[in-house]
Amino acid sequence: MITHVLGARPNFVKAAPVIAALSASRQAAGGPRRGQRVIHTGQHYDERMSDVFFRELGLPEPDANLGVGSGSHAAQTAAIMIALEKEFIERSPELVMVYGDVNSTIAAALVAAKLHIPVAHVEAGLRSFDMTMPEEVNRRLVDQLSNLLFVTSPEAVGHLAAEGVGVDRVHFVGNPMIDTLLSHLDAFDTEAVRAAHGLPERYIVATLHRPANVDDPQIAAGLVKRLHEIADLADVVMPVHPRGRKVLTEAGLDDHPRVKLLEPLGYVDFVATVRGAAVVVTDSGGVQEETTILGVPCLTVRPNTERPITITHGTNRLVTAEGLVPAVERALAADAGEREVPPLWDGKAGPRIARVVEDWLDG
Ligand code: UD1
Ligand code: UDP
Numbered sequence: 339m340i341t342h343v344l345g346a347r348p349n350f351v352k353a354a355p356v357i358a359a360l361s362a363s364r365q366a367a368g369g370p371r372r373g374q375r376v377i378h379t380g381q382h383y384d385e386r387m388s389d390v391f392f393r394e395l396g397l398p399e400p401d402a403n404l405g406v407g408s409g410s411h412a413a414q415t416a417a418i419m420i421a422l423e424k425e426f427i428e429r430s431p432e433l434v435m436v437y438g439d440v441n442s443t444i445a446a447a448l449v450a451a452k453l454h455i456p457v458a459h460v461e462a463g464l465r466s467f468d469m470t471m472p473e474e475v476n477r478r479l480v481d482q483l484s485n486l487l488f489v490t491s492p493e494a495v496g497h498l499a500a501e502g503v504g505v506d507r508v509h510f511v512g513n514p515m516i517d518t519l520l521s522h523l524d525a526f527d528t529e530a531v532r533a534a535h536g537l538p539e540r541y542i543v544a545t546l547h548r549p550a551n552v553d554d555p556q557i558a559a560g561l562v563k564r565l566h567e568i569a570d571l572a573d574v575v576m577p578v579h580p581r582g583r584k585v586l587t588e589a590g591l592d593d594h595p596r597v598k599l600l601e602p603l604g605y606v607d608f609v610a611t612v613r614g615a616a617v618v619v620t621d622s623g624g625v626q627e628e629t630t631i632l633g634v635p636c637l638t639v640r641p642n643t644e645r646p647i648t649i650t651h652g653t654n655r656l657v658t659a660e661g662l663v664p665a666v667e668r669a670l671a672a673d674a675g676e677r678e679v680p681p682l683w684d685g686k687a688g689p690r691i692a693r694v695v696e697d698w699l700d701g
Pocket of ligand 1: 346347348381382383384387408409414439440441442472473547579580581623
């Protein structure tokens, strides 16, 4: 039995092709080789942060939802660990699969490792080298605890080697988030979302949810000022992550006639909106990768990125709050420029991961 632990929005997008490929490889073998169990920690729980992804991405209904909800880092991580320890002891999985860099990821890896259950980490080796980001702490620790490390980007292999992770554990397989994107290309109906949200031909999509951008009211207010300035250039549509909702709204985010605030969008509507955008302004990890493949200029409001391949190969640029307006002006004036698809971002990461997992477990 393979147990997948999922908790937050980006986990769902990354896990869907892996779970599907593991089911398919089992069927191809002519019968059930090993079962899969999907545990939802409940870290994200709003319909629009969770259920919509299960429906749209064909994820199986979770076998259990731990219902931990929100809390401080310690409270949330500890609640997930306590509930998962019981689950793993009862079910004795052969392998625990974890995704990305969220608190559910580190909680699951830590519990599994202490119970001597092997861990597979999908999206291993990414590094921002910024330990003020909770995700960087989670990534580094999960990689130390993992037996199988699935890497989306070549430089991640070097990061893992530098941290003493044995090369035999590391597998460069491509990017399952891009599997999900490519397999839904026909579903992204930009005209329909533009009509539904009353968007003009040329618009900007903005998403912000990093603690460094939205937790401090003063920093958030500075970003709101810049978002108003870019709204003078083109309409801004912003599906607001629940983390920043209160602070950004109190800073007057919707006090501009060309800023349109939305609830978080489901995957299909969100990517359709991004696909039609003239520019995307974001601090999301996944959106940097998706815009690279869609060829949409991406301005990432962060001092660093753990995904440098989106800059070297894709359409991504890092910007400061102060640099945002000129960067948007430039992006609106030019086309997205040359871009190259990063190696193995070809829609086949899920099957590659499934093959390595099955072979490793068959031992
Ligand atoms: C988490 C991840 C982050 C990831 C993001 C994806 C960690 C440390 N952070 O951040 O890496 O980029 O998910 O979206 O794991 N809330 C709701 N409804 C929900 C979920 C959250 O209202 O369904 C609100 C709560 O007020 C909560 C806050 O959002 O306190 C933050 O949620 P949390 O899961 O702790 O972290 P995210 O900011 O979502
Ligand atoms: N996303 C979505 N609806 C939204 C915003 C984002 O479906 O309103 C998708 C996005 O396309 C990507 C994933 O959620 O697949 C990224 O999640 P998020 O930005 O929350 O997390 P991060 O990637 O920063 O960890």
